[in-house]
Amino acid sequence: MKKKWTRRKFLETGLKGSVVVGAGAMGAASRSPLITTRENQPPESPFARGERETLRAAMDEIIPASDGMPAASEVGGVEYLERVARETPGIRKNLVKMLSALENLSRKHSGTAFASLPGENRVEALKDFEVESPEDFATLRDLVYESYYTQPKIWKLVGYEFYPTNQSGPRMKPFDDAVLAKVRKMPKLYREVG
């Protein structure tokens, strides 16, 4: 279930230390050093705060807001992956590894945290990650896609009707054997065997 940030929760968290609010929300100069411990977290998150912010920033470049479609985090993508990571420790471990690799790449090339980079630099960092670790990148990409395309609001936007098997299915035109008129005139195609 999606965890909602209440104002009270936000302030409680903020009082405990530096807070990185979200990609682009604060300027780089005022950004605190990356916190990689579990302080100042929503208690349920399987990710450290810095990991969470890296994840949010990465997923919004993998599926950005454009063409009338929202970005991945705007439809609860981070919360979805938090839930998946809680349910499947192997996925959590992989995600943490990938986010750390992305973070290291960002610091190596730009000297700063991934979430603090301007958008085009984040894209370049992701492209570098894709080249250096194609399998890991593909895993990250596919998890982001999963967080997005399992959302009913996205289904509506892409014109997909789910039709779960505990409800009625789609209406379809019955088969009309007139479509086979030409084939019916074909000679026998199979080999006879004596």
Added chain:
Amino acid sequence: MADDRADVLVIGSGAAGAALTKRLTDLGVAPGGVVCLEQGDWVKPGDYPSARPNWEVQIKRGAFNFSPNVRQRPEDYPVVEAGKHPPGVLMFNAVGGSTIHWATHFPRFHPSDFRVKSLDGVADDWPIRYEDLEPYYDANDLETGVAGLAGDPANPPRSPRSTPPLPIGVLGETIGRGFDKLGWHWWVADNAIVSRAYDGRPACDLHGKCMFGCPIGSKASADITYWPKALKQGAVLETWARVREITVDEQGRARGAIYYDRQGNLHEMRARVVVVSCNGVGTPRLLLNSKSNLFPQGLANSRGVVGKSFMMHPFRTLEGVFEGRMNGYDGPFGIPALSQQFYETDLKRGFVRGYTFLLERTFGPLHRAWGGFSNHPVPWGAEHHRVMRRRFPHVIRLTVLGEDLPEETNRVELDPLAKDSSGIPAPRVTYSYSDNSLKMLEHGAEMGRQALEAAGVLEILDSGIIHPAFHLMGTARMGTDPRHSVVNAWHQAHDVKNLFIVDGSSFTTSAAVNPTSTIGALALRCADGIWERRREWM
């Protein structure tokens, strides 16, 4: 001394085991006389993921993934995959076997498929003909419930189908027009799904999530077609019964099977006749694990044939992107239509035997984003939404399903290291595509492109050479010569007179069609053979 043996012990409750068991009860085996051991359990309709919004996630992980290596349910065993084209072995271990997650494609062999050596000079002939199997195809169709249309010029005449064809949708009509333009064969496919109420099962409601479970029962799976009737007629089915080995007596006859129950306790079930129906990987595995002084190489394997000649169908898929919506996720996942234009051998093409085009549906938006069946992920970043909009839901899938020829180097053996959770050695499946298969797939891809272009395609996404092993065949093959086969024309093991083997492993050659219809027909025929000779062992 009272004889507490079963008359017939059947190992495996899938398409073959279910059909054979029920047939034996029809023929007159007394209640309790047929006992089936199944390592899995019944699947509850409520467990199917097809009602959940994240149903597509099962494609990558989850309890209903198609691969036992991914699922790792307690009843699964690992399958080690090797070779130049390691087969991605797909199976399901439960009451009903792999029919739990199959896509219901239900074509029959052609008469020529039983005479590959005589007609085309390769492989071997089956020890039976199409005509021998035809009445059993009909019987299996009636038990299964089939939607389709008789009259296909690419196949011998057959009885009217149980129910009318399923809708083929915009997708089917579009590709059909393409085939018509080229003057090529195509036909609405037989599917093991009922389009009208049939035999107590409701009509298909077209949800399209067949491979993730049909909780309403329109899709045929052995747990709802054969098993209820078999049990009502006195068959016994023991679930969570994982067979470790088949035992033999001093005369080399099959005595029964030793198996683990769910708690890991060992039991022995004895029977007058033993039937193995564990699929084309599970069957050789069990036989090879059933070593004894009389059969040091494994049961029924005195000539080293068990496990060899593993066949799956060479496979390549083209996903054509069209201007209009194709809504490939609507409608039953059984194929709307197929083409056998290139089925029979024509040496001018540069290879022997042929292939079927399966005109197929697609999954939902997540699978499309992941890359669909052609493995072309939608690009991330700035292009993502544009490309996704172009592709979804605008795809028609055309799959080349080629005939695989038996090669001894393609084989199932016991892996030296891997074991299942009961400590039973796991199978190792080694596979490489032959030159013939690669040429056939290349031809199929080129013809597929022509068909999609004739239908008005904008862009084609080609899977290239892939090797999923949906169909597991050939590893305990039928034949008249014990040097090159494991069982005779009645599925009786050459080495062990009261041992029968019937499932995909029985296939002498693979044909270029999905195997389940033929597996069911063979199983019914095998049951008749066991019954007709029952005085030999009952």
